Amino acid sequence: MAKTLGPVRRKFAPWNDPAAKPLIEYRNVVKRFGDFTAVDDVTLGIYEREFFALLGPSGCGKTTLMRMLGGFDMPTSGDILLGGESVVGIPPYKLPVNMMFQSYALFPHMTVEKNIAFGLEMDRLPKGEIEARVQEMLKLVKLEPFAKRKPHQLSGGQRQRVALARSIAKKPKVLLLDEPLGALDKKLREETQFELTDLQMKLGMTFLIVTHDQEEAMTVADRIAVMDHGKLIQVATPSEIYEQPNSRYVADFIGDINILEGTVAARDGTLVRLAASAVQAPIEVEDDAPIAAGTTAWFAIRPEKVRISHDPPPATLSNVAAGTVWDIGYIGDTSIYHVKLDSGPTVRATVANTSRLIDRPITWDDKVWLSWSRDAGILLTK
Numbered sequence: 001m002a003k004t005l006g007p008v009r010r011k012f013a014p015w016n017d018p019a020a021k022p023l024i025e026y027r028n029v030v031k032r033f034g035d036f037t038a039v040d041d042v043t044l045g046i047y048e049r050e051f052f053a054l055l056g057p058s059g060c061g062k063t064t065l066m067r068m069l070g071g072f073d074m075p076t077s078g079d080i081l082l083g084g085e086s087v088v089g090i091p092p093y094k095l096p097v098n099m100m101f102q103s104y105a106l107f108p109h110m111t112v113e114k115n116i117a118f119g120l121e122m123d124r125l126p127k128g129e130i131e132a133r134v135q136e137m138l139k140l141v142k143l144e145p146f147a148k149r150k151p152h153q154l155s156g157g158q159r160q161r162v163a164l165a166r167s168i169a170k171k172p173k174v175l176l177l178d179e180p181l182g183a184l185d186k187k188l189r190e191e192t193q194f195e196l197t198d199l200q201m202k203l204g205m206t207f208l209i210v211t212h213d214q215e216e217a218m219t220v221a222d223r224i225a226v227m228d229h230g231k232l233i234q235v236a237t238p239s240e241i242y243e244q245p246n247s248r249y250v251a252d253f254i255g256d257i258n259i260l261e262g263t264v265a266a267r268d269g270t271l272v273r274l275a276a277s278a279v280q281a282p283i284e285v286e287d288d289a290p291i292a293a294g295t296t297a298w299f300a301i302r303p304e305k306v307r308i309s310h311d312p313p314p315a316t317l318s319n320v321a322a323g324t325v326w327d328i329g330y331i332g333d334t335s336i337y338h339v340k341l342d343s344g345p346t347v348r349a350t351v352a353n354t355s356r357l358i359d360r361p362i363t364w365d366d367k368v369w370l371s372w373s374r375d376a377g378i379l380l381t382k
Contacts, residue, residue: 012050015047021084023174024044024069025044026069031061031075042065050223052206052224056226060227061231062227063210071087071090097172097174098168098172098174099167099176101178108151112143112147112148117131118166123170141162146158157192160184173206177209218238221238223235226241261296261299262276264292264295271285278344283299283319284319285375285377285379291381297379302376305376305377307349307371308368309369313369321343322368323339324367326338326364327364337349341370349370
């Protein structure tokens with residue numbers, strides 16, 4: 001498999017360099033709360049200037065993993081290194097790490113500039129340096145006109161920027177972001193995601209974000225660690241996570257996907273034929289993984305890679321299935337067709353709405369054919 005699939009945010013991949021040393025290292029870290037294991041033997045490296053995302057459902061251990069780096073929790077066992085030095089047992093205020101909380105935790109009685117200056121004043125920096133740093137931060141987050149306002153006089157997006165400016169004012173080595181955009185509405189959250197990535201690259205700082213929002217992680221991160229029950233399930237770039245998930249859990253957690261179970265019937269070089277009860281003919285997949293005949297496997301394919309048509313495909317074409325349109329979801333830019341196959345399962349196909357006036361040549365209860373290319377999906381064995 002190629003090291004990089006699809007578009008990347010920038011030419012930055014130190015994890016592919018055997019000589020590169022991570023800035024942050026989790027070494028066999030375990031964290032238990034009584035009988036509950038929140039983090040289960042995690043080993044992970046995060047590199048300097050990387051925007052790294054911890055992604056997973058509530059209770060998967062992602063926030064605990066981040067809090068241990070920030071000094072807020074102690075690991076039960078294992079070690080956490082920052083710049084080659086252990087941070088275990090060091091209190092948060094002595095670490096070159098800062099955290100931006102989901103609630104923003106702004107001081108309501110202070111102005112924007114006073115909120116940003118607070119940490120610098122606690123460090124007893126010279127007054128002139130504090131003023132210069134505050135002005136730098138206000139310009140960076142585009143809040144110069146709001147310097148004298150208090151938090152209740154700001155919008156949610158503006159308060160988020162104040163919290164971000166305060167977090168980076170002390171210029172920490174690592175910024176920890178705990179669901180930082182969760183309080184924003186969808187449109188503002190999407191806009192802020194791009195602002196956050198631009199700011200991170202401009203600062204050259206290492207960001208570690210915790211989120212349960214798959215789209216957010218895919219948008220901002222250089223790499224994503226998908227977690228479940230305290231364990232790392234897959235660590236890879238967004239495009240690799242989406243196009244080459246290593247398990248049904250990751251495939252199903254990231255985006256929308258169709259998964260069909262079958263048995264490997266034959267293999268000819270990189271061409272694998274999967275016998276699946278959901279379709280009449282074997283599913284043909286280009287896959288170089290060492291999967292032997294007789295192995296149970298799952299064929300996973302994204303809806304946008306499935307073609308839908310009234311007309312049956314040529315008899316020589318592989319990877320086809322017949323069914324009936326059960327439901328249609330109009331999303332605006334796309335329409336999602338739920339097709340109930342003649343054999344029982346439902347498969348989703350996404351079609352782009354390329355014209356303003358939506359003409360539905362395919363509608364409810366229509367008999368249709370689905371098809372896809374050999375390299376459109378992947379085989380999963382777990």
